[in-house]
Amino acid sequence: MRSLTRGRLTAREATEPSDLARAQALRTLAFQLAEPDRDRFDDLCTHVLVEEEGDLVACFRILHLTPGEVDRSYSAQHYDLAALRAYDGHMIEIGRFCLHPDRHQASIVRFAWRALAGYVAEHDARILFGCSSFPGTQPEPYADAFALLRQAHLAPDPWAPGPKAPQVFPYAATLDGHVIDMQRAMRSMPPLLRSYLLMGGWVSDHAVVDPQMNTMHVFTGVELHRMPPGRVQALQRA
Template sequence: MSSRTQDDASGEGGTLLSRGRFRARLARGEADVGAAQALRGLAFFGPGGPVDTDPFDPRCRHVLIEDEAGRLLACFRYLWLETSAGIGASYSAQYYDLGRLEAFGGPLLELGRFCTRPGQVDPDVLRLAWGAIAALVDRGGARLLFGCASFTGTDAARYESAFGFLGARHAAPERWRIGVKAREVIRFVPGAGEARGVLKLIPPLLRTYLGMGGWVSDHAVVDRQMNTLHVFTGVETAAIPPARTRALRAIAG
C-alpha cells in the first residue's frame, strides 16, 4: 500500500469509521494482529482450534471492528496493490492463474480473512465493516476489489446447484477469465442442478459481492487445510450499482 493511502486512510488513533456503539480501526501492533488471528481461528476452526495465521499477515493491514468496550466483533485484512502488474504477489494468486488481470490497471484492493465472532448477529457490525471498505476504496481510488470467497467444507456435491448458478450467471468476463492453478479444483457446469433457493447455499459474503455486480472464477479450489471450497471473486468498483454505492458511501460518511 502506498504511504499516501496508508497514512490518509485512517484518522487519529487508526480509526477508519465510527458509528453508534461500534468502530472500525486499523491494527496498531502485534497485539492487535494477534487478537484478529485469534478471532479468525475461533470463527474458522471453532473453540479449541488453532489460531489462524499465514505468511501474508505481515504484508497486510488488519481492520478490527469493536464495540464501545473494546470487544473485537469482526475483522478482515487487506493488501493494497498500486498496479495490477503486482497481482501475482497476492494471496489469491497462490490458487488461481490471474495472468489476465495483470492488464486490469490499478489500484487494486485484495480483501481476505473476513470473519465475525460466532454468535454475533448485529447487522450494524457488518454495515460498519463495509463502510470501512468503502472508505478505503474511495480514499485510495481502488478500481478492483478481489479475494477468495469460501464455502464451508469440501463436499462439492452439497454445492452443486450453487456452483451451477455461479457458472451460469456470474462467471468472470472472458477478458478477465481466471485460469486454473491449484491441483484440486471443482469445475462449474453452468446451470447444472440449479434449483429454487440456491442463494441460501451461497455464503453471505459472496452474496454481498454478487449484489455489487461481482463475478467469479469458473471453478472452486479445494482447500483441505482450511476445510473449504473457495472461488475467486472480483468486483469492479466502476460497475457497482449506483444505489449500492450511495448506501456504502452514506455509511462511510
C-alpha cells in the first residue's frame, strides 16, 4: 500500500511489530476492553494506521479472500456466509476499524476511506465486507436504526448471510411495522455503517450480540460495481 498524506494526516501500512502493537492498543482503548485486543486474524491481515503528526488516531485491518475462502474470514465466525462462496470476484474484509475516543472527527473517517479506496483500486476488489458494530448489547436504543436497515438496506437474497452466532437479535422479523424516527435513526447509526450505506452497502437481517466485545454488529457488504456514480467519482478523485 502506498502511503497517503493530506494536511496533518498520514495513512500507511504497518511494517514493524511496534506498529501492530500500537494498533492493538488503540483497539483496546476504543472498544473499552479489559484485556488487550488481539486475535489470530492479526497475523493474517494487512494493518493500516492513520496518524496525525505521528499520533495514531485511527486504524483498520484488511484480509484478502477469494470467494472460496470466505469461510476463512473473521465474519464467518459469526455469520453463515455460504451464499457468498458463489460470488464472482476478489473480496476484501475490513475489520477492527476504530477511531481514538478523543478523535471522532468526520474528517478522519473520510481520510481513512480515501486510503482504503486507493488500496481497493490497487487490488481490483469486487466486494468489501465486514462487521459494523453498535456499542452495547441491548437493542432498544437502536430500534429506529435497525428499523431503517430493515426497510431500506437488507442484503440481496443471493448473498444474504444466515444466522450462526449463539446470540442474535432478529431485527428484520422483530421490527415489522415499527414507525421510524429518522433523526433518531441517523443519530444512533454508527459512523462506519453510515459510510457503508452511503456507498450502497447492505446488511444482514439480524444483529449478532457479542458480549466479549460488548457490542452488537451486523454483517455489511459493499459491491463496488454497484456503488452510486457520485460515490464512485468521489473515490476516484480521492
